[in-house]
Amino acid sequence: MKKTIKKNLKNLKIAGNYRIRRKRDSGNSHIFVYKNKNYLSFASNDYLSLSDDKRIINSAKKSLDKYGFGTSSSPLISGYTKSHFKLEEEISKFLGQEKTLLFSTGYQANMGVIKSLVNRKDNIFADQLNHASLIDGSILSRANFKRYKHSDIKNLENLISNSKSLANNLIISDSLFSMDGDLANLKKLKTLSKKSNSLLLIDEAHALGVFGKSGEGLISEHGLNNEDNIFLTGTFGKSVGTYGAFFSGNSDYVEYVMQKARSYIYSTSIPVNAVEATRKSLKIIAKESWRREKLFSLIQYFKKNIKKINYECLDSDSQIQVIIIGKSIDAINVSEELFKKGIYLPAIRPPTVEEGKSRLRVSLTVNHEESDIDYLINILDTISRNLVQSKND
Ligand SMILES: Cc1ncc(COP(=O)(O)O)c(C=O)c1O
Incomplete structure (x- = not known):
């Protein structure tokens, strides 16, 4: 039994489907504080930013x-x-x-x-x-x-x-x-x-x-x-x-x-x-209907601007916006690159989603600003250009 468990754990790592937990110090909706550093988070379901009200x-x-x-x-x-x-x-x-x-x-x-x-x-x-x-x-x-x-x-x-x-x-x-x-x-x-x-x-x-x-x-x-x-x-x-x-x-x-x-x-x-x-x-x-109004304005802003860069996005009119990456390993790599630039956006992988459809699930919240979305999209654009460049090298 122990051998099987060890083998299964190893296989999860090889497939890029091994889960880790980052110990958050504080922060909730749009900020994720980790090892005393603030990350801009797109990974919270606190859509109305009420958890620390x-x-x-x-x-x-x-x-x-x-x-x-x-x-x-x-x-x-x-x-x-x-x-x-x-x-x-x-x-x-x-x-x-x-x-x-x-x-x-x-x-x-x-x-x-x-x-x-x-x-x-x-x-x-x-x-x-x-x-x-x-x-x-x-x-x-x-x-x-x-x-x-x-x-x-x-x-x-x-x-x-x-x-x-x-x-x-x-x-x-x-x-x-x-x-x-x-x-x-x-x-x-x-x-x-x-x-x-x-x-x-x-x-x-x-x-x-x-x-x-x-x-x-x-x-x-x-x-x-x-x-x-x-x-x-x-x-x-x-x-x-x-x-x-x-x-x-x-x-x-x-x-x-x-x-x-x-x-x-x-x-x-x-x-x-x-x-x-x-x-x-x-x-x-x-x-406080202004919260919904602000969220829907951010959703429209995200939808309009994400189209300008080279990623496949699912069609969504909600606060959950999805960027399809494909293989789990690739999704982890993009997520890690974002992390290095101060953005917390973990990759969603199987079994949560279908094999080959690993993704970045961008969760928008009321505390986000348009400038946060600009920053995310700019960094994603740079990552995608670097990937194309490294393939051509
Ligand atoms: C669609 C859906 N239903 C139910 C749940 C479970 O809710 P809870 O986190 O309160 O157990 C979740 C949360 O992950 C969910 O996304």
Whole structure:
């Protein structure tokens, strides 16, 4: 066994797929402090730059004095407080959904929700590029698990019509795909889910806070809230800038998930300071639309200027912009060159993305400025010219 592990580790290194962790000293959204040096970071999911907002930090501090740190138990024993209840109510109102259930992480939410909604007699139809937690939840459920080609509604329709008609169907998709930056066609998914009598679960992890008039996400933006067969999960670990996650939708289903989801029942609840921080953050998100306006202006600026240099970019209108490099080793090399120039942008490699499609996932945040984007693009341009030069030498 040990020999196999050693061999596997060696092979990961040879393929350029070995992961390392850089110990960040501080900094969050656009600055990454490492060994006392500030790096310009494009690697944070703190899209609205709220994780170090003083108002949010103060809310967390106040609750620490009252409740202490840990909640000491799962929500169904004694780990559920008035704060947890208020946050659930506030999220339901914010999203226009009947009921909400908090989970400790988005990963747990997806695992628990999917396994509660379907069983081995049922069918799951999932987008090929869904997040790992949606894939793992689908496998854990033991339902008949089929993946449709990315955003290919025709392919999804075919899979549904060729499946057992008496089983329950669950369609699952991210609303904003985390490694490609593109958006699911929620309107078509809704229509097909109704037509095929399927439930539809949408993971709003990356859309929450950024899309929707007040940051409610893409389900709200498309007016799909309060549909009896449509549910969503979301995490607070990205735009909200805090920690924890939730599941929202029709109250009977949410109540049922609370009774059934093992990742909910058998896990300690979110610390109250994180709950209070989230309550504050959601209020700021709803009120401060200038954050979304600035982010979308940066997105347009990036899209316009990245075209001027010689890299293949995926088509994305979101804060996640993707530069395809190809081989893992090449992606690491570009990332290391950027690091030498003060930019932190780690390479995304298999198994997170397909073999041969390693990439730089540029994550834009509110604290970035146009000059930061100029700097990144200039350095990328120099790297690409040097590569061409060294090939010609
Ligand atoms: C689409 C998606 N869903 C779920 C999760 C998991 O959320 P959390 O980090 O709260 O476990 C993530 C985070 O990586 C994600 O990108």
